[in-house]
Each structure stands twice: as C-alpha cells, then as structure tokens.
Amino acid sequence: MELKLKKYREQLQDWPEKGHHIMAQYDDEKIIVYQSYRKEIGGFAVENQYFGGAFSLERMTWIKPNFLWMMYRNGWGRKEDQESVLAIHLKMEAFKKYLENAVYSSYNERLGISREKWQDQVKESSVRLQWDPDHDPFGNKLERRAIQIGLRNDFVKTFTKEDLILIEDISEFVKEQHQFVLNDDLDQLILPEEKSLLFDDEDLNKKLRLK
Template structure:
C-alpha cells in the first residue's frame, strides 16, 4: 500500500475534537479518498486503474476523504455491496475543482442565500457536499464533522479515469484492522495518517464552513 499509516492512539491526540474539518491524507499533488463497492465494480477498478465495467456513469458517486468515516459507513467492509474497499489517489486539482462547484445537499439558513437561490444552484450543479458527524472506530458519533462529496454527470466522467492517479484495493488491510476493533484492541489499530485539509482559497474555506486548525 502507498498509504502512510500510524497508530490510531497516537493520532487522536493531534486531531481536532470538534468543528468542520476535511480530515485526509494529502500532499501538493494528491489527496486520498475512499469508496466501497461490490466485488465486480471494486476489483475491476483496482485491476484496470479506472472505473468501468458495471460502474454506472448515470448515478451520483460519493467520495469520502476520511478513512474512519468510510469505515463507519461500510461497516469495515462488511455491509452488502460494500465489500471491496478502495483508496483512490486523486489529483488535488480535481478535488479543488469538485469543491469549487459543490452545492450543499440540504438547505440551511447559515448558507447565506435564500431557499430559492439554493434550489436553483442544486438544479444546475453536478457536485453535492454534505457534512455529517464523524465517528470513532467503534461507530460512536463524534462532535467533529466529516465531509462527503457527491459527483454526477461531467464530474463523474472525469473522475472515473482522468482525475485518478492510483486506485488501491485495501480490503485486506481493512479486515486486518477490523480484527483489532472487534477485539477492543485499539492500541494495535493502524489507520491512514490524516490531518485537516484547508484550501488556499479563503473564500472557498468560508463557503464550505471549514473550521480553522485550532478547533
């Protein structure tokens, strides 16, 4: 695996406890996001290094940069249709483009626009943004919020091939780590190294409601 790993116990002391944070592993070139699929789709993607075969270009696909939140959603790869867990090394430029074009999936007064304006944006946008409670390895809800990004139409078409640097099948790694969770041995749990991601564009950070690193 080309993912940098570190003990969970060592990382939680450094992670923000609350606020809206894009927790991820990234550098100047790429950011790692996670998805889970049934075997036919997941293995095709890992073997061919692009999404094809039974992957549907007409549906919205959701990416999650936070490993533990993905594990909460897919039950550590045990949920039906989510057995193959992929780590997708995504071009940072593509990730920026997604979020610049993102519209919140639900309306909120804090968005700084009317419901009608938001509805118009939703109709024309092909990228959805959602903040949900983050979770610990056992699935307990945290105060910190985690992001997921939904892509459709032209954004899905570029995501499946052009935007991807590398696709890794990390299913075996997930199973190994799930053993420690099941046996309440978090001192042995390894997870990807993650830290809060901030955009260089301050206006974009504000639009996305991203908290400062100090929270």
C-alpha cells in the same frame, strides 16, 4: 500499499475534537479518498486503474476523504455490496475543483441565500457537499464533522479516469484492522495517516466552514 500508516492512538492526540474538518491524507499533488463497492466493480477498477464495467455513470457517486467515516458507512467492509474497499489517489486540483463547484445537499440559512436560490443551484450543479457527524472506530458519533462529496454528470466522467492517479484495493488491510476494533484493542489499531486540510483560497475555506 502506498498509503502512509500511523497508529490510531498517536493520531488521536493531534486530531481536532469538534468543528468542520476535511480529515485526509494529502500533499500538494494529491488527496486520498475512499469508496466501497461490490467486488465486481472494485476488481475492475483495481485491475484497469479506472472505473468502468458495471460502474454506472448515470448515478451520483460519493467520495469520502476520511477513512474512519468510510468504515462507519461500510461497516468495515462487511456490508453487502461494499466488500471491496478502495483507496483512490486523486489529483488535488480535481478535488479542489469539485468543492469549488459544490452545492450543499440540504438548505441552511447560513448559506446566505434564499431557499429558492439554493434550489436553483442544486438543479444546475453536478456536485453535492454534505457534512455529517464523524465517528470513532466503534461507530460512535463524534462532535467533529466529516465531509462527503457527491459527483454526477461530467464530474463523474472525469473522476472515473482522468482525475485519478492510483486505485488501491485495501480490503484486506481493512479486515485486519477491524479485528483490533472487535477485540477492543485500539492500542494496536493502525490507520491511514490523516490531518486537517485547509486551502490557500480563503473564500473556499469559508464556503466549506473550515477553520
């Protein structure tokens, strides 16, 4: 496994408690995002290092750079059809392009545009942006917000192959770490090392409400 790992308790000391943050493992070249699928889709992706087979190009696919938020969504890989947990090493330039083209999935006056204008943008855009409450290892809601990005049309097509660097199956790692959660032993819990991401592009940071 090529993920960099660090004890949860150690990371917790450095993580922001509130606000909008893209918590992720990244460097200048790549960022790691997570998805969960049924084993047929996950197995194909890991074996072939691209998404194909039973993977649908017609549906919007959602990527999540925050590991614990993914664990909240997939029940630590225990939910039906989400047993195959993937760590997807994605080109940073592709991730940034997604966000530059993203439209918020719900309307808010803070967007600075009319509801009608937003509706037009949603129809035209192939990337959705959504902030949700982040969660701790037990699934408890936090004040910090976590991001997820929905891709469709041409963005799904590039995501499935040319935007990828590596696809890792981390299902067994997820099962192992979940045992510490079940045993209420967070001192032993190890997670992918994550930190808050800010871009050099201030306009993009402002759009994303990053601080």
